Amino acid sequence: MTRIVLARLVDLGFVLIGISALVFCMIRFIPGDAVAIMLGANTEVTPDRVAALRTQLGLDQPLLVQYGRWAWAALHGDLGTSLWTGRPVVAEIALHIWPTVQLTVMALGLGAGLSVPAGCMMARLHGGTADTLLRLGSVAGLTIPSFWLGIVMILALATLAPSLQLLGYVPFFDDPLGNIARLLLPAICLALPILANLSRLVRSALLESLGQDYIRTARAKGLGEARVLYRHALANAMIPFVTSLGIMTGYLLGGAIVVEQVFAIPGLGRLILGAISERNYPLLQAVILLVTAGFVVVNFAVDLLYRVIDPRLRG
Amino acid sequence: MAAISLRNILLTGAMLGAFVVAPMARAQILEVGVDASPVGLDPHLITAFPSFQVVSGTIYEGLTAIDKDLRVQPSLAASWTISADGKTYVFKLRPGMHFHDGSPVEAADVVASIRRVKSKDMASPMASRVGTVDQANAIDATTVELKLTEPTAPLLISIATIAIVPRGFEADKASLQKAPVGTGPFKFKEWQPNGFIQLTKFDGYWRAGAPKLDGVKFNIVPESATRQVGVSSGQFAMLANIDAATAMQLKGKPNVRLVETLELAYSLIGMNTSKPPFDNAKVREALNYALNRPEIIAAALFGAGVPGGPLSPALKDWAADTSSFPCYKYDPAKAMALLKEAGVTMPVSITMNVLPRQDIKDIAQVAQAQLNKAGFKVELKNQELGQFIQDWRNSSFDTFASTNGGSTDPDDYFYRTFRTGGSTNVFKYTNTEVDGLLDSARQMPDPAERKKAYSKVQAILACQGPIAHIAYGQIFSAVRSNVAGFEQIANRSLVTLSDTSITK
Numbered sequence: 089m090t091r092i093v094l095a096r097l098v099d100l101g102f103v104l105i106g107i108s109a110l111v112f113c114m115i116r117f118i119p120g121d122a123v124a125i126m127l128g129a130n131t132e133v134t135p136d137r138v139a140a141l142r143t144q145l146g147l148d149q150p151l152l153v154q155y156g157r158w159a160w161a162a163l164h165g166d167l168g169t170s171l172w173t174g175r176p177v178v179a180e181i182a183l184h185i186w187p188t189v190q191l192t193v194m195a196l197g198l199g200a201g202l203s204v205p206a207g208c209m210m211a212r213l214h215g216g217t218a219d220t221l222l223r224l225g226s227v228a229g230l231t232i233p234s235f236w237l238g239i240v241m242i243l244a245l246a247t248l249a250p251s252l253q254l255l256g257y258v259p260f261f262d263d264p265l266g267n268i269a270r271l272l273l274p275a276i277c278l279a280l281p282i283l284a285n286l287s288r289l290v291r292s293a294l295l296e297s298l299g300q301d302y303i304r305t306a307r308a309k310g311l312g313e314a315r316v317l318y319r320h321a322l323a324n325a326m327i328p329f330v331t332s333l334g335i336m337t338g339y340l341l342g343g344a345i346v347v348e349q350v351f352a353i354p355g356l357g358r359l360i361l362g363a364i365s366e367r368n369y370p371l372l373q374a375v376i377l378l379v380t381a382g383f384v385v386v387n388f389a390v391d392l393l394y395r396v397i398d399p400r401l402r403g
Numbered sequence: 404m405a406a407i408s409l410r411n412i413l414l415t416g417a418m419l420g421a422f423v424v425a426p427m428a429r430a431q432i433l434e435v436g437v438d439a440s441p442v443g444l445d446p447h448l449i450t451a452f453p454s455f456q457v458v459s460g461t462i463y464e465g466l467t468a469i470d471k472d473l474r475v476q477p478s479l480a481a482s483w484t485i486s487a488d489g490k491t492y493v494f495k496l497r498p499g500m501h502f503h504d505g506s507p508v509e510a511a512d513v514v515a516s517i518r519r520v521k522s523k524d525m526a527s528p529m530a531s532r533v534g535t536v537d538q539a540n541a542i543d544a545t546t547v548e549l550k551l552t553e554p555t556a557p558l559l560i561s562i563a564t565i566a567i568v569p570r571g572f573e574a575d576k577a578s579l580q581k582a583p584v585g586t587g588p589f590k591f592k593e594w595q596p597n598g599f600i601q602l603t604k605f606d607g608y609w610r611a612g613a614p615k616l617d618g619v620k621f622n623i624v625p626e627s628a629t630r631q632v633g634v635s636s637g638q639f640a641m642l643a644n645i646d647a648a649t650a651m652q653l654k655g656k657p658n659v660r661l662v663e664t665l666e667l668a669y670s671l672i673g674m675n676t677s678k679p680p681f682d683n684a685k686v687r688e689a690l691n692y693a694l695n696r697p698e699i700i701a702a703a704l705f706g707a708g709v710p711g712g713p714l715s716p717a718l719k720d721w722a723a724d725t726s727s728f729p730c731y732k733y734d735p736a737k738a739m740a741l742l743k744e745a746g747v748t749m750p751v752s753i754t755m756n757v758l759p760r761q762d763i764k765d766i767a768q769v770a771q772a773q774l775n776k777a778g779f780k781v782e783l784k785n786q787e788l789g790q791f792i793q794d795w796r797n798s799s800f801d802t803f804a805s806t807n808g809g810s811t812d813p814d815d816y817f818y819r820t821f822r823t824g825g826s827t828n829v830f831k832y833t834n835t836e837v838d839g840l841l842d843s844a845r846q847m848p849d850p851a852e853r854k855k856a857y858s859k860v861q862a863i864l865a866c867q868g869p870i871a872h873i874a875y876g877q878i879f880s881a882v883r884s885n886v887a888g889f890e891q892i893a894n895r896s897l898v899t900l901s902d903t904s905i906t907k
Contacts (some may be wrong), residue, residue: 118789140526173596174577183596227799239628253638254630256622258596352624354597362440362597367789378660 096388100381107380108162111373112155113212115364123147124172158373167377168370177374180359187257187271188348188355192340194268194275199282200333206283207290207325208317214295223288227401229284234343235279238350241273257353280341282336289332293325300324316366328396334390338383423469431905432601432618434848435607436630436639440597440623443580446566447520447527452808452895455752456643457600457621460898462503463566463585466494466513466547466558471892471899473667473718473811475559477610479508479567479586489554489848496545500609502569503590515570517549527578531826533813544771554846557812558851588614588901595624608901615888615904634881635659640905642881644895646762647707650879658884665709665717666878667809670766672755672871674802677831680753681801683868685745690802691730691871692738693777700874703765708876713864714857714874717893721813721854723778723861730866737779737819742778750780756794756803757785766873767804798829809875811894813857821864830869837863876877 119246123141142148146157161168167177206222213219245252252269261266297303298321306316345357356375363372441454446463449455460468468478477483480494500508517539520527524701526863538550551558567586572579583591589602603618618728622639623631627649633639635656642649653659674681674690696710697806710731714722725731742749758765764785771781781802786794794800810816819825823833837860844856864870880891889903 118787173580180596239626240628242632246632251637255624255633255638350629352598352622352626352629354595354623358597358625365788366442397536 092391093349096391100388103380103384104377108159108373108377109155111376112158112369113151115367115369116151118364118367122369140383156209158370162377167374170371171368172366177212177371180371181356181375181378184354184356184359186259186355188341188344188357190260190267191271191275191278191344191347191353191355192337194271195278195282195340196333196337198275199279199336199380202279203283204322204329205287206287208322210287210291211294211298212317214291223291226284226288229280232280233346234281234348235346237280238277238347240276242350245273255352257355270351271353274331274347274353276326277347277351279341281343282340285336286329286332289328290322293328294321297321297324301309323397327394330390330393330397332389337386341379341382359389409841430617431615432620433616433641433900433903433905434639435619435621435641436624436633436644437621437643438623438625438627438630441600444583444594444600445579446568446583446585447516447525447529448576449582450528456895456897457602458566458583458585459564460587461582461589461602461619461900462587462591462603463568464587465563465565465567466496466522466561467809469560469563469892469894469896470896471664471890473893474720475563478563479513479515483559485848489556489846490551492549492551492558494547494549496547497609498545500586501607502586503584503605503607503906504569504716505568505607508567508586509544510547511544512570513567514539516565517565517574517588519568519573520565522574524574529565531819536857539826541690556845556847556850557814559813560812563811563898589616589619592618599623614901616900619900634883637883639881640886641889643897645879645881647705647879648761650707650877650881651705653881660882660884660886662882662889663707663879664891664893665875667715667717667811667875668806668878668893668895669711669715669809669875670763670804670806670873671832672770672802672804672873673800674799674869674871675800675830676833676869677798678801680745680747680751681869683745683747685741686747686751687869687871688730688866689738689741689745689778690774691733691866692734692741693774693779694871694873695733695773695874696731698733698773699766699769702769703762704874704876706877708874711768711872711875713817713861713868713870713872715809715893717875718811718813720850720858723858723865727862728865735773739779749778750775751778752780752782753801754782754784756791756800756882757783758791758803758805759786759788760806762876763804763806770804770873771822796831798831808896810838813860814841817841817857818845819858820870821860823869828869832869834863 114284120147123138146154169176170180173180210219210222245254254270254273257270258266294317302315305320306320341356344355346363348355348357349361356379360372360375362368362373420463437453437456439453439664441449441457442451443449443454444458446458466478466479466480468476479496479500481493481497483492485492496508496513502508503876517533517536519525519665520529520533521536535551535553536549537552540548542548556888568579569584581594588605588608590605592601592603594600600621601618606614624633630639630642631649631653634653637658642808648660654661672690676682691766700708700710701707709716712723712725712728716722739749742751748872755767755771757764767783771783774781795803818841819827821828821832821837823838840856840860844853847853847856878891878893878895880889882889885906887904887906888899890899892899
């Protein structure tokens, strides 16, 4: 077990080095640099000022030197300061991480939580009209883009219940109910594709295992249909379920960028988008590193979960 | 299943929401929806509009102020005198004014603020606005004297944009960016990055009876559809400075009122005069003849705008009427004749860099179609903002379609844009007659004489200058019908928030 964890940590190290180098180069290949954007299009700018600012920010150095400096500092725990605000990058991230974490947890909870009963229901109703309708619904859930759904939900709510104040974000500890109320719509937006995807997965995995010999044995022992379904069939359907769940956690962030934009939530997605358009290199590097690390860690956790779910791997 | 659970969850959300809304006390906080987050709030260091919108006239004030007719009014200075040679200005401050931190506003603060803007170390983008101020002296606690190197006619307007800050910040580059301290009707309370900026009423404001609101909250909402829902549902009381397209969608919504005015900002096509074909004045003139401005306004701006010359018609004291510019009469045949005279091979192949903003993209497309019918062959380059600015700064373009903010005094815009070597003369335009007129006009104390000089400049620039000015748009703000006292100003300043109130 320790060996596996260690091996995984080494993997994580390699992934982070690779990603940081890749991100470092890619964002610098985008034309237009931070200084040009910072000074704006219409201010009284002299070449001296541009040069001075470039030197001050270290952007006049060769790429390799810039990366070396950054990586060295990062290894010492210093991820740099935001080019625009001068605040430490870590502080900027700390300000923006909670809305996104909360949104991710709520979306995962809603999507994954509802997908098991939904999938079971679809498997039980297998072949009937209800099953077909549910499956059609899940296709819609998979294909409707979240930004469109978000805007439609906002419009619908504004028409149906105009007195509700559901735009924006309030911190949980200032106003717990207001916080949850405001995050609910975006969480639903993000949860819908997860729900659709996972419930289809649960359905097909269940149907597959229901055809297996051990299910026939269970039924032959005289177990009730519910116990057969939940105790025997569902337990075996959990392995692909957990794998998908891990991957989706990573994709949630991509969705969060769009949904945070639509619902005006000050989370990591907005931070990333702002950092890209400002060419805020240190901030962007740090956020992407963080997200990548998060993705790898979640998938590592999934691997560990396998050992809990699948007795064959416990040996 | 998905649909059913969705509806249930929506209902749950609605009930939760109802609990939240009920107990909120109704202080008069004006909720404003804005599209972009400021990057800093230091009045001498900011360059971008989202920052100015939040601080100008709300948190910060200058010695003078610009009113809604774009004329100079007293602000922190109650009065001033100008010496006969136009080189010494003496400002008399109002007595008993305070900064938001409680300290009194004195002449020493004004002097420190002007030194701060001029300081090399601070590298303020506004430095050139006080470029001719040689010395600033505090005569006594309420008297400031400015000594100029030469007479500077636009000084009273330029100085309106120089915010007065407490003297302690003179060498401090960081603090005001995050926590501004000014003299205005509202003081800074809280900034949640990417979330909102909240200002509250400043009880010690010098003007009696203002502000009427208890506070202003700028909610940063990047998505246009969300902002529109915000104001039509009443969560926001105001969307400030919106374009015609958004305004048309909000028109007629119950309880939403549009406030509008003709703005200083304009759309333009810029031409690079340092290389063929636009080094030839005839080609520039041909481009002007080839543009059908009314058609562009109808198609791209929903009719909400007017054709304009080098100065906005909103500047009633200065702008020449477009009927005095022959090339503003659409005439593709004349354009082709001019191209033939210029000796260029037709069609003249040119590229046009396009600023990534919807109205500008629309304008560029209509202009492309018109130009292609009059002897040009235009290739549009839709660019990302960073790339656009880089090409603009490096003069690496044939033409570009863009928008400019516009200035209250003609000198500010003309001198840096059209003077040989001007700081934003990216067209590399040079015309000795224009240079001479601009150099002398900024020293003329007599407004009538200045006006004559600028009329000449406008006549030269309108048809053969490096910029084809296209249109000055209407600028709108949408407010809830219970918002009173707010007026839209051509320079997009929200200074009238001090007289705004929310009625029941």
